[in-house]
Amino acid sequence: MEFFNNHKKLFGTALALFVALTIIVAILPAINNQQNNAPLPNAVELSEEAFLGKKSFIANGCVACHTQQVRNVDMDKIWGNRPGIAADYAGIARTGLWINTATLMGTERTGPDLTNVGVRQPSAAWNLLHLYQPRTVVEQSIMPAYPWLFETKEELNEDDVEVIVPDEFRKGVKGKIVASKEALHLVAYLQSLKQTPLPDGKPASDFLYQKKKQESDNAQSDQPSLLPDGNLLYVNNCQACHQANGEGLKGAFPPLKGSTVVLGDDLELFVNIIMLGYDARPEYATMNAVGLDNKLTPEEVTAIINHEKTSWGNNAKTVTLEEVNKIVEYINVTAKK
Amino acid sequence: MENNALLSETGIIITLVLIVIPVIAALLIVIYKIYGIVNGLVRKRELEKFNEYLKGLSQEEVKQLEQRKRELEFALSNNELAGDIKLSDSRGLLASINSAEELRFVEKKKKSQPRPYIEPKLSRLILWYLGCAVFWLIFGTTVGEYVGIKFVAPDVDHISWLSFGRLRPVHTNAVFWGWASMAMMGLAYYVVPRISNAPLASIKTGYYTLVLINISVILGSITLMAGINNGGGEYREYIWPVMVLFGIGIILSIWNFIKTIARRSNKEIYVSNWYIISAMMFLLVIAVVAYWPGWQNGLGETIVQGYYMHQGVGMWFMLFNLGLMYYFLPQQLNKPIYSYSLGILAFWAQILFYTLIGTHHFIFSAIPWWLQTIAIVGSAGMVIPVVAGTTNFLMTFNGSWHKLSGSYTLPFYLIGIIFYFTGSLQGTAEAFRFTNLIWHFTDFTIAHSHLTMYGIITFMLWGFIYTLVPRLTGKEPSQIIVGAHFWLALIGLLFYTFPLMYGATLRGLMWMEGTKSFIESVELMAPYWLWRAIGGSLMWLSHILFAYNFYVMVKSKEKIGIPLSPAEILVAKEELESKL
Known part of the structure; x- marks a missing residue:
């Protein structure tokens, strides 16, 4: 065939096909995305x-x-x-x-x-x-x-x-x-690096491939005592500073093992620290509002508290969801103001 | 996630099948060996029984056997017709008579074919390309090995220039642009003029490209280590001034090749040249799209990144290597390619489908959903060119399988072709949405890229280099060391990839489960990272052997040969006498 034996036509056609596909599948979508999207109104620019x-x-x-x-x-x-x-x-x-x-x-x-x-x-x-x-x-x-x-x-x-x-x-x-x-x-x-919340009233799109609700979730409404995994929550939210052994790091993060706050009865102070952070002790670094920032639920806070009260040799009385719920609700109300 | 549900996912099934193919091949060999052992045991039993029978043999029976033995041993003396006259071969009908002189530990492989005439200047250029490629292979994989070790021993050094994040792109880019690209260009400088049946347009231009690519990779490696990079997109880490040098090098060589093809003395353009020239043209398009700042803001950068990283792999390395394969494979087997039309079909199908699949690296990301779907569809379409190509190569092999055992180059070709099939289709399976859930962001991607860039591209390039260089220099490597290179590389690759794929699957499932913390998924990977380092070490060792072989093929001293054939003896005698 003439076409196959003419290098200009052959290579020209191959190149044209590739460039055309490239424009459709890469360049146009890229330009389209560049022009038709704007940052969210409440997005904060990098300092x-x-x-x-x-x-x-x-x-x-x-x-x-x-x-x-x-x-x-x-x-x-x-x-x-x-x-x-x-x-x-x-x-x-x-x-x-x-x-x-x-x-x-x-x-x-x-x-x-x-x-x-x-x-x-x-x-x-x-x-x-x-x-x-x-x-x-x-x-x-x-x-x-x-x-x-x-x-x-x-x-x-x-x-x-x-x-x-x-x-x-x-x-x-x-x-x-x-x-x-x-x-x-x-x-x-x-x-x-913080996710900008969507402007008020706009629901975020759903996460796909949701896990089917496990039966235990249904049971939860009947039995309030069934709390989430306190250990996992501790690992994800607290362990980076307070460490796996609950001993913290000298000069940076205070120990929870044997801590008066953890073992004591002042639940309001304990919940306040978890939700709003703490900066009362100069010998340690400032703690941020872990609970509020990460939107911890009362169930999760209760689980964390009970985990901390009963781990690393700590042996204090555990608390109930109702007690924590009241305090967290109050904090959430005041924090919004 | 229930195990059963997992095994009913198409993507998982395909991947398992693909993993199983090479394993089954190995199992068959093992079964065959075991069969041999068992058979031996059975025969031994029989022999024992037979010995019992021997002991009970009577005088009479022994005599009969001796009689029969004499009868059977009767033979003519072989000179009944010729008598005692001395033999002569006045027309030289008997040639190349082999005699077993030495003890053979390994089977003698075929020597490389007699060298065709190649302009010595061109030979030199090609050897320079290949030599530089070998250097970058050693450099790039040494870095890779070190980076792999850092997964096991993160505190092995605390030097900024050697930190993981900086060295990783040094590794990937050095093996991409240094090793593979340089080797491909060198081989193309042989193939393009040869199948055009015309001399190369300009040898000098070939050197310009060689120098430009080398400078580009040297500067690129240094800048990356110094912390100067383009912003983090994979394989796009070299800053634009460095990549421009590479691009100019390719432009010069395209011009050189097209001019050579234009001067061809045959009418057809053999399909190899389609693949090679297209790969080079496409690389330029890809690079311009990737570095042009006009469409990179926001998600534009991500869309371009997906396009770029996959076109770089598929349109530059894969297309180019397929072109080389269409030349070297029929050559090595001494028969035409099975189907020229299949080669053409694969060519156009590759362009059509491969161009679409870039964004499959960003499934479930903020990139438009339709673009993700196109990428998945394109990935499925890749079955066409891959099956067409594999069929074509295997059918060409068909009927010549016996040559495999007698050649030290063909095993590299075959492994390259097998991985072309399994590696490419694995990519298709990985692009499905469900498989993305498990494997995306895990080391599965790393295993896949090594199965392809190493299993396909690198094995093919080794096959081509072992084919070509002895033809250029007339010197061959020791086949034992070539064999060691082959097996170390192959076993190393399997040690590298299989544990990584297994561990990555566990890690992905752990993430999906969501009941363990992230750091536990890091701990989970530790043994698989160790295996990766071990496999990587074997691979690295094989490269040292390869470099040695290359040295032998190019630089080794001529052995002092004692003339054996009559012609040689006469020439030697004449030379000796003229010296006196």
């Missing part, structure tokens, strides 16, 4: 520090292990309150002369998703320590350590942020470990 932190995030290739997308499937529920939508990424433009737009959606989840990490783990002290050496706070972690983002100094300057590192991880470091600008920026970026 200057956070933007520099994002650049550091890109430079160190964090996206190789951390995704930033909440898919609309049930298993992704733990990473955000709603599935990600185009508007979540619409505000992201070219990063710089050398660097392309970076939505940092990622394709590997060797480590946790970071879409909402600013809500889940906002503590600067925890993040800095975790960056310096992840295994100080999460024993099983395989994340790289980033000691080169920190300096050692003999004397602290006024605006220096010191990181208290447990002795076993200091390994020959003398002096005080101080976070560099870059580390602070990176933490600012991580703290800025």
Whole structure:
């Protein structure tokens, strides 16, 4: 056939077909998405520090292990309150002369998703320590350590942020470990990663592939004593700082083992700390509003409290859902004002 | 999730079948061996019985046997007709008489075919390409090995330039643009002029491309380690000035090849050249789409990323290698390709379906649902070119299977073809929505990319290189070391991928279950990551052997040969006398 024996026609046709398909399947959808989506009205732009932190995030290739997308499937529920939508990424433009737009959606989840990490783990002290050496706070972690983002100094300057590192991880470091600008920026970026709530009245789309409600869920309404798994909730919400053994970290996070708050009878104080955070003890880092930020339900708070009261040798009287419910309701009402 | 429900999912079934194919092949071999052992035992029993019978043999029976023995041993003396005259072969009818001289530990494989005439300058260019490719293979997989070790020992170093996030793209890009691309280009510099039956338009241009690609990969690796990258999209990590160098290199060589094809002395353009030239043109399109800033904002970046990373794999590496396969396979088997038309069908089907499937890396993401569906449909359509290609290659093999055992290159071809089938279809199965739930974001993807980029592309390239280089240099590697290279690479690949796929499935199921914390899914993977490191080490070791073989094929000293044939003896005598 003439067509097959003429290199111009043959290669020209193949190229034309490929380019046409490319335009239809990549370029037009890309342009369409770029033009027809805008950030949510209540979306917060990255601060200057956070933007520099994002650049550091890109430079160190964090996206190789951390995704930033909440898919609309049930298993992704733990990473955000709603599935990600185009508007979540619409505000992201070219990063710089050398660097392309970076939505940092990622394709590997060797480590946790970071879409909402600013809500889940906002503590600067925890993040800095975790960056310096992840295994100080999460024993099983395989994340790289980033000691080169920190300096050692003999004397602290006024605006220096010191990181208290447990002795076993200091390994020959003398002096005080101080976070560099870059580390602070990176933490600012991580703290800025929060899912923007949809504007009032707009329901989020559903998560797909919901698990069928288990029978125990039905039974729950009859038996209020059946609470969620307190241990799992503790691991997901508390353990990063207070540690698996409940002993916390010296100089950073207080122990729960033998703690007066945990063992004592002042339930209102206990619930308040879980829901609203705590900053009354200068020798420890500030605790954020874990309960409020992560929208913990009274059932979950009760489960956590009972887990903490009865673990690591703690042996205090457990509490009931009703008691906690009252306090949480009150907190939720006042917090909204 | 109930186990039964899991096993009724199409995607899972397909994947299991694909995994089972190579395993069944191995099992068959094992069964055959066991059958041999059992058979041996049975025969031994029989022998014992027979010995009993021997002991009871009578004088009479022994005599009869001796008589019969003499009768049967009667033979002519072989010179009844010729008498005692000395034999001669005045017309040289008897040639290449083999005699078993030495003890053979391994079967003697066929030597490479006699070399056709290739311009020495062109030979040099091709060897430079392949040599650089070998270097980047060693470099890239050394980095890969180190990165794999970091999963097991995250604190092995604390140097910013060597941290995981920076080294990972160094590994992927070095093996992509350094090893595979460079090797493909080198082989194309042989294939394109050869099947055009015309001299290459410009050898000098070939060197420009060589230098540009090398500079691009060197600069790319350095910038990545220094923390300068394009923003994190996979295989798009080199910043644009680095990628521009690569692109210019490809443009120069396209120009060079098309000019060569235009000068061809035969009428047809053999299908290899369709694949090769198209792959190069498409790579440029892909790169421009990927780096042009006009459509990258917001989700545009993600859509382009999906398109880019998959077209890079399918339209550059796969298409190019298929083109090379259509040349080298018939060549090695010394017979025409089974069906030329199937090759053409596969070509157009590949363009049609492959172009559509990019966004299947972002199933369930915020990308428009219809685009995800198109990608899934396109992935299913990939069955057509893959089955067409595999059928074509296997049918070409058909009738020549005996050559497999006598050749040190063909096993590489066969493994490449088998993985072409299983690896590609595994990709189809992974694109389904349900399988995405389990496997997306897990190490299953890593296993898949190694089954394909390594099992298909790299094995094919090794086959081609072992075929071509001895023809260029006239020197062959030791077949034992080639065999060791083959088996280490293959076993390493299986050790690498199977545990990773198994562990990743467990991890995905754990995530779906939702009753365990995330960190437990990290702990779960630890043994499988260790297996991966072990498999990776075997693969790495095989590359060292490959590099050594390449060295032997190119640089080894000529062995001092003692002339054996009459012609050689006479030439040697003349040379010796002229020196005196």
